Amino acid sequence: MRLAPSMPLVALLLVALPLAAAAPKKPTAAQLQAQVKRLTEERDELKLRLASTEELQQEVASAKKARELAQSECEAARKENDQLRAALKENQGGSDTILRDLQESKQAAETAKAEATRLRSENEALQQKANAVPAEGDLVQLSEDILPARAINLNRATPRIKSGSFLGGRPKGVVVVHVLVSEKGDVLAARLIQGLPGDSAEAKEAGEACVEAAKRLVFDPATSKDGKTKFKVWQGVGFYLD
Incomplete structure (x- = not known):
């Protein structure tokens, strides 16, 4: 007879458990970084194609x-x-x-x-x-007929950024660097095309660090669809700072 008062509490717990299980999972940092990289590459490809067409x-x-x-x-x-x-x-x-x-x-x-x-x-x-059909080593624009260069050591080319101020912490966000990749996969030049928002010293330092990190990248070069001809190409590389 003393068990009766605890029965509503048990029912409440049983109802709450399915609700807790149904809560959506937040995406991981790796998933967010992959999404940012994919969207950045798509945007840069569209920019280059638009610039070439214009x-x-x-x-x-x-x-x-x-x-x-x-x-x-x-x-x-x-x-x-x-x-x-x-x-x-x-x-x-x-x-x-x-x-x-x-x-x-x-x-x-x-x-x-x-x-x-x-x-x-x-x-x-x-x-x-x-x-004209481009030859081996020609500088080409990324298009449907060109397979873009692929970074081999992207995970190891980490931007070297200071810890930042005590209150501000490390800079966070997405930085996009334009790199010129040779037909051998080497980075010949790198330039910043999208830095962190604002004009702070931390944002400037983060952009410079990402440009230097991009210069240390090694690529599988851009090729024709059949993979027989290697090209020199400008393309974007995104760095996710967290």
């Missing part, structure tokens, strides 16, 4: 504008020729001035024609450059 579009647009200008000049010269011919026909006797203007107009038309030919050749050269 640069080519600008070159094509510039050539197109120059070609349209040459065509406009040719049309203007043609109209001027027509006007001069009409004026010459009306004045059968002609004059040295009209003849000289006619010669200058012809020269201008020939110059515009030569400029249009030159621009056409430049357009063809740009098109060939865009469609």
Whole structure:
């Protein structure tokens, strides 16, 4: 008979246990670092592809504008020729001035024609450059046809950062470094493209430490899809500071 008062407490514990078991687990630091690295690489790849596309579009647009200008000049010269011919026909006797203007107009038309030919050749050269197949050791942009370089010792290339101030502690966050990887897998250059937020000395030091750490990386170089040709490539490396 004395066990009856404890029965509600037992029921409450039984109800609370499934609720506690259903609580979601927080992601680990390694999982967060992997997510940050994957998202950073995707972002950097999109930036490089966008920059390459925009640069080519600008070159094509510039050539197109120059070609349209040459065509406009040719049309203007043609109209001027027509006007001069009409004026010459009306004045059968002609004059040295009209003849000289006619010669200058012809020269201008020939110059515009030569400029249009030159621009056409430049357009063809740009098109060939865009469609050219890169050779061993060429500097290429990451794309669907290029397998990116893969860091071999990323876990061992740790940024060397001081402990920080007593109150501030160590700097935390994501730092992204752009590295130039040779066709042999060596880092030829490194530059900071995303540091920690703020202008503090700790943030600056963290960025510099990550750049130095990136220089110590060793890569499997970027290759063609079939793996037969190795390329030189710029690509991003992310460091997660915690």
